[in-house]
Amino acid sequence: MGLAYNFDWGVLWRQPYGTWLLQGIWLTLKIGFLGWIIALFTGIVIGTLRVTPWRWLRFLAAAYTEVFRNIPFLVQLFFWYYAGPMIFGQYLGRQINQITGLNFYVAIFALGLYTASRVAEHMRAGFASIGRDQYQAVLSTGMTHAQMYRHVIIPYALRIIIPPLTTEFLTIFKNSSIAMTIGVAEITFMSYRIDADTFHGLEATTGAMAIYLLLGLTVVKLMNMLEARFKIPGLIGR
Amino acid sequence: MKKKWLVMGLSLVWLLGLAASSALADETMDKIEKSGVIKLGFREGSIPFAFVDPKVGKHVGFSVDMAGLLAENLGKRFGKEIKIEPFTVTPKTRIPMVMNGTIDIEMGSTTYTQKREEQTDFSLIFFFSETTFLVAKDSGVKTLQDLSGKRVGAARGTTNLKAIEDLAAKGEFKPKEIIVTETHPQGMLALKSGKIEAYSTDRSLLEGLRMKDQEPDKWMTCPFAIAYEPYAYILREGNSDFRDFVNNTILWAIKTGKFFELYEKWMGPKGLVPIPMSKAYKDYLEMIVYPIEDEWWKK
Numbered sequence: 001m002g003l004a005y006n007f008d009w010g011v012l013w014r015q016p017y018g019t020w021l022l023q024g025i026w027l028t029l030k031i032g033f034l035g036w037i038i039a040l041f042t043g044i045v046i047g048t049l050r051v052t053p054w055r056w057l058r059f060l061a062a063a064y065t066e067v068f069r070n071i072p073f074l075v076q077l078f079f080w081y082y083a084g085p086m087i088f089g090q091y092l093g094r095q096i097n098q099i100t101g102l103n104f105y106v107a108i109f110a111l112g113l114y115t116a117s118r119v120a121e122h123m124r125a126g127f128a129s130i131g132r133d134q135y136q137a138v139l140s141t142g143m144t145h146a147q148m149y150r151h152v153i154i155p156y157a158l159r160i161i162i163p164p165l166t167t168e169f170l171t172i173f174k175n176s177s178i179a180m181t182i183g184v185a186e187i188t189f190m191s192y193r194i195d196a197d198t199f200h201g202l203e204a205t206t207g208a209m210a211i212y213l214l215l216g217l218t219v220v221k222l223m224n225m226l227e228a229r230f231k232i233p234g235l236i237g238r
Numbered sequence: 239m240k241k242k243w244l245v246m247g248l249s250l251v252w253l254l255g256l257a258a259s260s261a262l263a264d265e266t267m268d269k270i271e272k273s274g275v276i277k278l279g280f281r282e283g284s285i286p287f288a289f290v291d292p293k294v295g296k297h298v299g300f301s302v303d304m305a306g307l308l309a310e311n312l313g314k315r316f317g318k319e320i321k322i323e324p325f326t327v328t329p330k331t332r333i334p335m336v337m338n339g340t341i342d343i344e345m346g347s348t349t350y351t352q353k354r355e356e357q358t359d360f361s362l363i364f365f366f367s368e369t370t371f372l373v374a375k376d377s378g379v380k381t382l383q384d385l386s387g388k389r390v391g392a393a394r395g396t397t398n399l400k401a402i403e404d405l406a407a408k409g410e411f412k413p414k415e416i417i418v419t420e421t422h423p424q425g426m427l428a429l430k431s432g433k434i435e436a437y438s439t440d441r442s443l444l445e446g447l448r449m450k451d452q453e454p455d456k457w458m459t460c461p462f463a464i465a466y467e468p469y470a471y472i473l474r475e476g477n478s479d480f481r482d483f484v485n486n487t488i489l490w491a492i493k494t495g496k497f498f499e500l501y502e503k504w505m506g507p508k509g510l511v512p513i514p515m516s517k518a519y520k521d522y523l524e525m526i527v528y529p530i531e532d533e534w535w536k537k
Contacts, residue, residue, distance in 0.1 A: 082427055097432045098389070100415050183394065183418030196395035199333065199357050 011200045012207040024190030025211060031107050031186060032173040038112025039119050039172065040165075044158075046116060047123025048149055061120065068117035073110070074178050080110045081182045107179035115172050122164045126157030159230045166223035170216050177212075187211055264479035266342050271316045278305050279327035279335055279344035279472075283422070285446035286504040286511045287347035287365075287469075290326075297324050300504040301345040301471070304364070307496065308345075308487045315483070315535045329395055333358055336472045343484065344472040347440070349397045354472075361471040361484045362526060364497075366519055367440035368463030369398045372429065372448060375458045379436065382411045382462060391417040391425050391434035398439045401465040422447055429457075436460075440467060445511045486534055489527050497523065 011017050049061035068076070081103060085096040096102070130153060138148045158165075177188040185193070191208035195201030270276050280288040280297040288299040305322060312320040325341050332344045336358055347367070350360050371390065373379045382405070390413045392399035399418065406413055417434050419425040425437040426447050437444070441459050448457045473481050491497035505513040 082424070082431065085431070094432045102433070103417070180394075181420050183420075185418070189394070189418075192395060195330075197353070197400070199353060 007203060008198075008200050009203050011194055011198050011203050017194045017198070017204075020185075020190045020193060021187070021207065021211070024185060024187040025215075027104070027184060028173060028176050028186040028215070031104070031111060031176040031179060031184070034108045035111035035115065035176065036169060036172050038109065039115035039168070042113065042116035043119025044123055044154060047120035047127070048154060050120065050124050051127045053145065065117045065120050068114050069121070073114050073175055074181065076114055077107065077110045077178060077182060081106045103179070103182045103184050106182065107176070107184045111172060111175055111179070115168055115175070118168055118171075119165065122161045122168070123154075123157055125164075126161040127153065129160055130156055156232075159232050162223065162227045162230065166220060166227070169223060170219050173215055173219065174212065264477050266474060266477040266480040267483065270312060270320060270342065270480075274316075274318060275321050275323050276309055276312060276343070277323045277325060277341045279325050279332055279341035279346070280305075281328070281332075281346040282326050284347045285443065286509065287442075288345065297326075300500055301347065303500045303503070304488070304491070305343075305345045307491055308343075308484060311483070311487050311490070311535045315537065332472060336474055339474070342474070342480070346471075347442070347469050348472055349467040350470040351397065357475075359473040359475045359477070359481055361473060361481065362488050363468040363470050363522075364488055365469040366516075366522075367442050367467045367469060369401050369438060369465040369467060370441050370444065370463050371436040371438045371460045372426075372444040372457055373436045373460060375456060377435065379460055380462075382464060385436055386412040387414050388435040389413065389415045389417055389433065390436045390438060391419055391428050392438045393422055393425060394418045394420060396439060397465070397467060402438055405464060426451065438464075442505070442511055442513050445513060449511060483535075486530065489530055490534065492523050493527050493530060 012021065046061045046064050049057045050065070052058060084106065085093040087093070088096060099105070134156075135148070135153070138152045139145075143151070176186055179186055180189040180192070183189075187208050191204040192201075194204040198204075280299075280302060282297075283289050284299070284301075286299050287301045288297055290296065291298045309320045309322050325335065327335055327341070327344055327346070332346070332348060333354065335341050336344055343361075347365070348354075349367075350363055354360070371379070371385065379385060390402060392402055399416075402413070402416060405411060406416065417428060419428055419437075422439060422443060425434075425439070428434045429437045430451075437447075441463070444459045448454050448459070451457060471484060473484065488497070491500070501515060502509065504510055505515070
């Protein structure tokens with residue numbers, strides 16, 4: 001019997017498959033970067049709200065974090081894509097459903113909001129690692145709470161949490177593959193599409209693996225450069 | 239006297255050897271005879287061909303009944319009961335599972351294509367489905383061109399999606415967007431929520447989706463087809479005895495009328511998914527039956 005399988009690596013560059021993969025890479029990059037911008041911005045805001053002196057804001061931020069980080073991303077994505085538009089009522093929901101490229105926007109938005117909950121937790125850890133004296137020192141210069149966070153504490157915390165943020169930045173590219181389930185034609189989608197067309201799924205999947213690995217290594221390299229530039233001597237790094 | 243016995247003994251050994259070597263000609267047939275079990279791959283939601291009936295928790299459908307006939311005939315060949323061991327397959331796993339020997343045959347609603355034929359073997363074609371669209375009854379869609387400027391959907395990895403993409407690439411119609419869903423029920427959801435205006439797969443499956451909807455009368459399948467899809471069963475390459483046996487099972491069912499009975503049961507007017515049998519299809523079935531004798535299953 002045996003596995004009668006003939007390897008044909010040509011499916012990775014032969015037309016139209018090569019173009020499919022390139023289009024997939026482009027979409028993955030777009031989803032990853034745009035999602036990351038949303039995640040970083042929202043994550044910083046939510047993370048900061050979790051340590052503010054105002055109880056209600058703390059509660060809201062905690063609720064956000066727990067909702068988004070405790071529901072599997074796949075489920076969230078399905079919810080936003082299929083049920084999300086219905087939140088806006090019958091008429092508006094229908095209008096939203098007719099937006100061209102809706103699945104792409106939903107993927108970015110869902111991935112950004114999900115990753116934000118994780119970034120927020122890292123922010124909280126960053127704030128916690130800054131000593132009480134630091135906060136008091138800043139306030140004693142006459143800065144308001146908002147000024148303190150904006151000019152001192154947030155930049156300081158961000159520099160501390162660069163290593164875990166690297167992981168989150170990597171994860172956002174990997175999680176973007178789940179967008180396939182709502183029909184976003186990113187790398188994984190395209191490798192499955194090549195499989196459906198040629199039955200050379202092993203080659204297509206191996207190709208996708210190599211692309212993700214390369215992408216990941218590039219991100220790590222970039223973040224390491226950032227880390228070298230911004231690390232706080234004596235706190236992270238030696 | 240002694241010599242005579244020797245000659246007889248030798249001939250007996252030779253005869254036995256001949257019988258054994260011919261029995262070894264086909265691994266699959268051999269395995270089924272030895273184990274008394276045929277491993278069958280069925281789909282979970284390919285209504286009405288092979289799907290799991292939630293009431294009994296078992297695979298049922300037209301192709302599942304055909305599998306019953308196959309096991310019955312195999313039983314007659316080997317003179318003992320041949321049991322069916324069912325496995326659930328998906329579009330993604332059905333071909334690898336046949337190739338690696340997990341299942342001996344997949345009996346569902348697989349479209350026979352040349353690319354698939356390169357990887358595995360197929361039985362005779364037993365059904366033709368048309369790729370078409372499910373649309374709202376009041377949408378007024380009569381031709382493919384009526385779908386230009388509209389959003390259409392199909393499931394990932396299906397031949398239906400490929401047919402739409404090819405037609406759009408050739409410019410035969412210009413859909414506003416092609417939305418890819420993961421499953422057929424999701425396609426139905428996309429259709430109902432207004433994400434798409436037409437959902438495409440095989441007519442038989444679309445009729446199945448329509449019948450399952452709360453308002454079946456709100457939807458209709460289009461009166462045209464964009465592709466014809468021949469269905470066949472998937473077998474492992476290089477087991478021609480087994481393939482002949484499967485083919486003869488199909489032909490014998492057509493000849494004895496059992497095939498039409500099963501068709502009536504699942505796709506007749508009172509069946510689960512009524513699909514009128516076209517004259518061309520009926521003619522095809524009757525014309526492929528070659529002279530086949532009773533007790534063909536005997537060696």
